[in-house]
Amino acid sequence: MSDAEWVSNEDPMSAVRRVESDDQSAIAGEEPDEPAESSEPAIVRVEPAVRPRDFRRDDLRLGPLVGVPSESDLYEEITELRDGRYDNIEQQLSIGQSRADALDAVADERTLDVPDGLDEDDFFTTARGHESVVTRYDLEKTVPMAKKPNLKEIERYWVNEPYSFIVIYRSTTANELKYYAVEPHLNAVETEMHEFLVEKLSSSLKYAGDEAVVTDGSEVERADVIEAETMKHVDRYGVLADPDETDTTDQLRSAVERLGFGGDDDSTREPEIDPYGVYSAQERQGSEPTDGVDADLSTRLTSSISGLFGDDGEPDDGARPDETRSRDESIYTPAAELPELKGRAARPESVVVEEDADTLTTYQLRKIVYYLKRDFIGYQIIDPVKHDINVEDISVDGYNMPVFVYHTEYEQIISNMVHGKERLDEFAVKLAQRSGKGISKRQPQVDCTLPDGSRAQLTLGKEVSDHGTNYTIRQFKDVPFTPVDLINWNTFGLDQMAFLWLAIENNKSLIFAGGTASGKTTSLNAVSLFIPSKAKIVSIEDTREVELPQRNWVASVTRPSFSDDDKGDVDEFDLLEAALRQRPEYIVMGEIRGEEGRTLFQVMSTGHTTYTTFHADSVGEVMKRFTTDPINVSKTMFTALDLVSIQAQTRVEGRKVRRNQAISAINDYDAENNEINVEDVFVWSAERDSFDPTPNPSILERIRFDRGWTQETLDHELFVRKVMLAYLIRNGLNRYTEVAGAIQAFINDPDTILALMANGRLFETLDNLRDMESVEIDVDPEKEALVPRPNPDEAMIDETRAVMEKAEETLFPEYRDSLPDDVTEVLADVVPDSLTDAGDGTVGLGFEPSTRGTDDPYGESDISVGTVETTEQATDEPNPDREREIDPTDALEGDD
Secondary structure, three states, rough: OOOOOOOOOOOOHHHHHHHHHHHHHHOOOOOOOOOOOOOOOOOEEEEOOOOOOOHHHHOOOOOOOOOOOHHHHHHHHHHHHHHHOOOOHHHHHHHHHHHHHHHHHHHHHHHHOOOOOOOHHOEEEEEOOOOOOOOHHHHHHHOOHHHHHHHHEEEEEEEOOEEEEEEEEEOOOOOEEEEEEOOOOOOOOHHHHHHHHHHHHHHHHHHHOOHHHHHHHHHHHHHHHHHHHHHHHHHHHHOOOOOOOOHHHHHHHHHHHHHHOOOOOOOOOEEEEEOOOOOEEEEEOOOOOOOOHHHOOOHHHHHHHHOOEOOOOEEEOOOOHHOOOOHHHHHHHHOOOOOOOOHHHHHOOOOEEEOOOOEHHHHHHHHHHHHHHHHOOOOOHHHHHHHOOOEEEEEEOOOOOOEEEEEOEEEEEEEEEEHHHHHHHHHHHHHHEEEEOOOOOOOEEEEEEEOOOEEEEEOOOOOOOOOOEEEEEEEOOOOOOOOHHHHHOOOOOOOHHHHHHHHHHOOOEEEEOOOOOHHHHHHHHHHHHOOOOOOOOOEEOOOOOOOOOOOOEEEEEEEOOOOOOOOOOOOOHHHHHHHOOOOOEEEEEEOOOOOOOHHHHHHHHHOEEEEEEOOOHHHHHHHHHHHHOOOOOOHHHOOOOOOOEEEEEEEOOOOOEEEEEEEEEEEEEEEEOOEEEEEEEEEEEEEEEEEEEOOOOOOHHHHHHHOOOOOOHHHHHHHHHHHHHHHHHOOOOOOOOHOOOHHHHHHHHHHHHHHHOOOOOOHHHHHHHOOOEEEEOOOOOOHHHOOOOOOOHHHHHHHHHHEEEEEEHHHHHHHHOOOHHHHHHHHHHHHHHHHHOOOOEEEOOOOOOOOOOOOOOOOHHHHHOOEEEEEEEEOOOOOOOOOOOOHHHHHHOOOO
């Protein structure tokens, strides 16, 4: 994009209409009309790079403000400055300063405040150093003028850089949070062009390229098709400006004319205040503008510049610029050392956009193409929210009601987005169609899965909803949360997660029960990492929610009938019947709502390990709902279930959190009392926000008996899994690929992984461990970077420290004495320079990049993990490009 683009003064849609008129004339055999030349000069609008205190003058023309000069006052002072009525430069500067202060007061009144510490210059700069498409100006246009003085910015972050970002505000008057999605602002001409291209694309896309790509291609492929078709229409109608149309001389001449100088001495010219901050050269009394430039001004400018050069055109060091000027002011002399230009200061200003131009600039076209992609393959008005990894739910409750979002940090927030009545109906129908479902007055409610995996509930019209069409979208996480995340959130304790790991590896069936949004499915997805990669898994759902990393996984989904008599539908029972023929070792079933629960327990009774979710707030309620209508599972069959995990959404110290309230084991059936014996394995204490274990629960005794272990072996198996989880937490290894790779590698060969931990070599081998073909843990790094993964609190840091210290004393020494052959093979492909020879036969570890850019991931001076004996490095300063796994024998001197 060039610094400035200059085009003629005609509306872009005029060019479109002219081309279409020419086409009609050609069909009729007529000569197309030549466009008439306009005698009116173009008013040029300059769009400067918007800095924190910049503003558009049209935003200020909303009413009088005390102390702000009127346009006539400004014209009078500009005339006086031009005619030299002030005696010296001090008076001129004083007048300018007073007017700058007045305009600064307007900016304070009518623009948004920027929080201290926020570098907007950096925020609106892309990684490649370019200015983002959406800028501060678009933010100012998004927020209504009346609300600006009362909003305090809490947080700002990108969701679809460089096109859209989110700002969280707090209203100082209403004392409530506001969620603002900011996208590029389209002016009237750009909006009309966007609507025109939408109409054209609606027809041309049907015949664009490969039909399979247009209908079933990936989002990137379809976006490329839309962009290509858009450029065809742009080229056809000639609406894109050529940045090289005008040379620099013409641009400079036009700039001088717009400043209000030039013409004959007796011509009275008034610089009219342009809404965008630039003067348009127009005659005060309607006289024709002149093409001439003030000769005296031109001479002075030429003399000032040429005086700096000798006759040969080279710079003349002896030239005195002051002597070439007719006035007594001096040319500015820069300091000996100029500051380095960074950010926007080092970039060209934004393009110059002509008012009523007949073509679009490249910048304008980029904005329009963004909206075309957003509307055709995205989610229209809520597309920025769909990109927000921090949003769990998106909902609209009826006609002309705002969009509400459930934010992971701020809970329910009202947004700045509102669907119109007709648009809302159209949007609900479009969501249903994109999900392969139909919605109408005859069938006004639909549950569906959107193309990105999100779950949606849609209601059309006022047939069953008094407020009209509404929808709720449960966001799908492209990158699931892990057991480490659940521990760091304190949803589960470290002992609980180690217990669940051992239970799942030993084929114990489990139900996650709880209320709405209590974290049931999130927990199910997380603990699925404990299922061995070599096991065959079949999932059965009516709406896709389960996401597993294992590749030996059949994902089954129900299908409704295409006819009114339900013939041809595929329900949960059909899928379960098919699953039993697929020889699964684990069956994962989506949420149980009705009679399919009876089938689930029949499968469980056949010896298949089963996991599912269920709506109930206690173990007693789970048993009651399953053993009564409509599910009606017999109590003797219910004992096929091993564990129930009760999830809840509650508040701790005023914060809404998710906690596992209890993990209970289902024991035997007491026929004499017609009761099912239940034993709590862990119970959450709300007072202490901690989890209390039950000593020697019977389910662990069953695992010990089934495996033929001694009590010592059972304790060892629990402890090594606890050490594995503590190691990941202590080293900041919380990314999905890292956690999944380490856990699956541990399940396949625990001795090798323990040896790597003991020798501080686990992180550098994770890439090799992730190469297991039986597990698909390839995650887009950009998506992973957006996942809001939590850090452990102080209590968890202390607990993991104690675990690692115990492992250092009782577990790691036997693995540190010698490296098994398996470990040597794993390390064979590791880059050699990750190790440094200490010169005494021992191996000194370099700084491993396991702590995300710091030696101390959680603010501690030392963090305990296993490592080999280290010696002092050859240099006193550590390599800043490396990080480390810290030795537990460092004694943790920095911890209080």
